[in-house]
Amino acid sequence: MARMPGAQWRPISVNYTRYGQVEVRGVVLHIMAGTLTGTDAWFRNPAASASSHFGTSRAGELRQWVDTKDRAWAQGTGNRSWISIENEGRGGDVLTDEQLDACARILAWAHQEHGVPLQATNDPNGRGLGHHGMGGAAWGGHLACPGARIVAQKREIIARAKRLLAGQEDGPPPWPGRLLKYVTGAPLMSGQDVRTWQAALTRANFPVRIDGYYGAKSRAATRAFQRAHRLVDDGVVGPATWRAGVR
Incomplete structure (x- = not known):
């Protein structure tokens, strides 16, 4: 496999x-x-x-x-x-x-x-x-x-x-290759990449629970982060949002 x-x-x-x-x-x-x-x-x-x-x-x-x-x-x-x-x-x-x-x-x-x-x-x-x-x-x-x-x-x-x-890209982990997002009624996205993003939000003074599940509160904090960084505030963590936050 x-x-x-x-x-x-x-x-x-x-x-x-x-x-x-x-x-x-x-x-x-x-x-x-x-x-x-x-x-x-x-x-x-x-x-x-x-x-x-x-x-x-x-x-x-x-x-x-x-x-x-x-x-x-x-x-x-x-x-x-x-x-x-x-x-x-x-x-x-x-x-x-x-x-x-x-x-x-x-x-x-x-x-x-x-x-x-x-x-x-x-x-x-x-x-x-x-x-x-x-x-x-x-x-x-x-x-x-x-x-x-x-x-x-x-x-x-x-x-x-x-x-x-x-190993020349030391420091922040690269974007994980999937869009982190919350969809009402759908199973929550979960994983270490979600946890890494939640930790980045918290360090940037947009605190959320670091539990590895991307729910409504993570989306709301992401939108606030995006507005603060003049990004599209859709609550979806793509490459640009990830790079702005994960340092």
Whole structure:
């Protein structure tokens, strides 16, 4: 079993091959040509015949749909040997700063978990950080995926992954990759990331109970914090709010 810590585990029940991953040569970048929400729904549709191990939103939200012991259906004959990342956006886009961070986290984890080398590759028989189009016809013929501008960002993703692994980002923990929010009537989000945020609020003089559950009081304190820092006061802890508070 290989599920990435910090990624939202959003398993799908169709469109993948259980225990089908033969090896992990590297990580492949894709572009969704759509939204994270729409892609999530599509992967759950049996008619799609498509999936990915991971997905990122432009705000940096990170989801995992398929365990890396299983084969996602993302890049034709490359599926059995490569981990896939679908990134929210359209052809011609560049990855946002938050997406670069999310992809770097995946690459750093894949390096530790699967021995993926921290290098760029354009060879479907190589190893490292690749992109969908490099596989040519055997990988579905999607030569323009994810686009030249994102391919050019591989070097930055690798550099960020190396910094993560080298411990150069000492101090505050990075944003956990999921949006912390309270939804009336839904189960409360919980975890160490919630506890870390509650502690940050309390240190910033917006005190809440540090219990690891993101409820209505945590949302209210977050909104007050956001207003004080001239952020969108929606009560949702995304990358910008997290960075402003967790120090």
